[in-house]
Amino acid sequence: MTRTRCDSYYAASIVEESDYPRLEGEHRVDVAIVGGGFTGVATAVELAERGYRVAVVEARKIGWGASGRNGGQVTGSLSGQDAMAKQMPRTLGDAAGEFVWNLRWRGHRIIRERVEKYAIPCDLxxxxxxxxxxxxxxxxxxxxxxxxxxxxxxxxxxxxxxxxxxxxxxxxxxxxxxxxxxxxxLHPLNLCLGEARAAVSMGAEIFEHSPVARIEHGERPAVIGEHGRVTADSVILAGNAYHRLERRTLGGRLxxxxxxxxxxxxxxxxxxxxxxxxxxxxxxxxxxxxxxxxxxxxxxxxxxxxxxxxxxxxxxxxxxxxxxxxxxxxxxxxxxxxxxxxxxxxVINRIPQLGKLSDNVYYAQGYSGHGIATSHIVGEIIANAVAGSLEEFDAFANVKHLRxxxxxxxxxxxxxxxxxxxxxxxxxx
Ligand SMILES: Cc1cc2nc3c(=O)[nH]c(=O)nc-3n(C[C@H](O)[C@H](O)[C@H](O)COP(=O)(O)OP(=O)(O)OC[C@H]3O[C@@H](n4cnc5c(N)ncnc54)[C@H](O)[C@@H]3O)c2cc1C
The missing domain is CATH 3.30.9.10 (D-Amino Acid Oxidase, subunit A, domain 2)
Structure with a gap:
C-alpha cells in the first residue's frame, strides 16, 4: 500500500479515513476549490450550506497539508492583528478596530457550531x-x-x-x-475530514490524488488536472504553502x-x-x-x-x-x-492574504501559524464574496503586502x- 499521509499521531488516530475519487473527465459546478485543507474544506461547507454546487480538488488527501498536522490549538491569536488595526481603517473606517477584535473570536463560533451540527468526532x-x-x-x-x-x-x-x-x-x-x-x-485532521463529509452530505464533490496543474481564467474559469477538469463560475485557490500555482502574481508573497x-x-x-x-x-x-x-x-x-x-x-x-x-x-x-x-x-506583516487573481478567481493563504480559526473565518468571508458581499473580503484584499x-x-x-x-x-x- 502506498503511504498517503505523514506518520503523525493524527494520521494514526483517524476516526474515518477519506476515500474520494480522482478527478477524471469533465465536471461543471458553481465553485471549484483547489486544496482540501481547512481553507478549502471550510469554504466548501459554507458554500454548500448556501446551496452552491461545489467541487474540492486536492492533490493528495483531505487534510494532507498543515490542516492535518498542526498543534490543534484554536486561539484568538489572529496573526497580524496589530498590522490589521493599522491597515484596515482604509477600507472599513472607524469600524476597523471592532472588526479586528471580533475576527479573533469568530472562528471559534464557526468551528463549535459546525462540530455540533454535523456531529464531528474531533476531541474538542x-x-x-x-x-x-x-x-x-x-x-x-x-x-x-x-x-x-x-x-x-x-x-x-x-x-x-x-x-x-x-x-x-x-x-x-x-x-x-x-x-x-x-x-x-482539538484533533485537527478529524475535524477537517468531518467537515469534508459534511460538505459531501450537502452535495459537494471531492477529488483526491488530483493535483491541479493550472487554472484557466476567463468568463467560466476551470481547474485543470492530469485526467480531468472542473469548469465553474468561480475558482478559489486554497493551496497555502504547498502549491506552486500562479507564481506571476503570488510568487514572493508567502x-x-x-x-x-x-x-x-x-x-x-x-x-x-x-x-x-x-x-x-x-x-x-x-x-x-x-x-x-x-x-x-x-x-x-x-x-x-x-x-x-x-x-x-x-x-x-x-x-x-x-x-x-x-x-x-x-x-x-x-x-x-x-x-x-x-x-x-x-506572511511578512502576518496579515492573512486574500485577493483575486482575476474577476472570478480568488485566493486565500498565509495565516502565519495561526490558521485553524482563521481559515474558518476566511471560508465565511470568501463565501460571502462569491455571493456578492465583498466588504470584508476587500478589507483584506486592500491590505498592502510586501513582495x-x-x-x-x-x-x-x-x-x-x-x-x-x-x-x-x-x-x-
Ligand atoms: C506544525 C504546524 C503546527 C501548527 N499549529 C497550529 C495551531 O496549533 N493552531 C493554529 O491555529 N494553526 C496552526 N498551524 C497553522 C494551520 O495549520 C494552517 O494555517 C492551516 O491549516 C492552513 O490551512 P490551509 O487549508 O490554508 O492549508 P493546508 O492545510 O496546507 O492545505 C493546502 C492543501 O492544498 C493542497 N494543494 C496544494 N497544491 C495543490 C494543487 N496544485 N492541486 C490540488 N491541491 C493542492 C495540499 O495538498 C494541501 O492539502 C500550524 C501549522 C503547522 C505546519
Missing part, C-alpha cells in the same frame, strides 16, 4: 493558557488581558500569577499567564516555514494530572514559541521552533526533545512515538534573517 475541548516566558513579557500579556476585560469575552478570561500558573501546568518556567476558557483544542511536532507515549494518569491537570492547551509568549497539549489518549503533543529555510528538518525528535524536557524535566527520557512536520505559510522580488529560496533566506533579528530583539527584552 475548551481551555488554553498563554504563558509569559520571561518577566519582560508580562506587560504585553497584561495589556491583552485588560483588553479582553473590556469585551464580552472577558468572563472567559482570567489572569494567573506565577503561583497560580504552577497549579495548572507542572513546570516552573512561567512568570504569569492568561487563561482563556473560550479558546479550544514563505513556507517547516514546523515540527512530537507526540510522546501515553502518560500515566498521575503524570498527566501533574503536568496538565485541567487539560489546557498551552503556548508561551515568545516570537517563535513552544506549544503543547494532551491528546485524548493522554500523550503530550509538543511543538516548537521553526525552520524558515523552506526545506524539511532532518530529525524533529532530536530537535524538540531538549525543549520538551526543559519544560517538563519529569518527562526526561520519555519515548517519542510520533514525530512529523508541516509547512505553514508565513520580495526574488526566487522563493532567496526570499526564505531573507525571511530567516528577519526572524533571527526579531528573536534577537526578544532576547534583549
Amino acid at each position: 475541548k475548551h481551555g488554553h493558557l498563554q504563558a509569559a516566558y520571561k518577566p519582560g513579557h508580562l506587560m504585553a500579556l497584561r495589556k491583552d488581558f485588560e483588553e479582553s476585560q473590556r469585551h464580552a469575552i472577558g468572563e472567559h478570561v482570567h489572569w494567573l500569577d506565577a503561583g497560580a500558573v504552577r497549579r495548572v501546568v507542572g513546570t516552573e518556567l512561567y512568570h504569569g499567564a492568561i487563561r482563556n476558557d473560550y479558546n479550544m483544542h 514563505f513556507p516555514a517547516a514546523l515540527g511536532i512530537v507526540t510522546t507515549a501515553p502518560l500515566s494518569a498521575e503524570l498527566a494530572a501533574e503536568i496538565d491537570p485541567d487539560d489546557l492547551a498551552v503556548y508561551d509568549t515568545r516570537f517563535v514559541l513552544d506549544y503543547y497539549r494532551l491528546t485524548a489518549d493522554r500523550r503530550l503533543l509538543f511543538g516548537g521552533g521553526a525552520n524558515y529555510s523552506g526545506r524539511d528538518s532532518h530529525d524533529i525528535g532530536a530537535e524538540l526533545r531538549p525543549r520538551l524536557e526543559h519544560t517538563f524535566p519529569q518527562l526526561a527520557g520519555i519515548d517519542i512515538d510520533f514525530q512529523w512536520q508541516g509547512m505553514a505559510g508565513i 520580495i522580488p526574488f526566487n522563493d529560496r532567496l526570499g526564505n533566506s531573507l525571511l530567516a534573517a528577519g526572524m533571527w533579528y526579531y528573536q534577537l530583539l526578544e532576547r534583549l527584552r
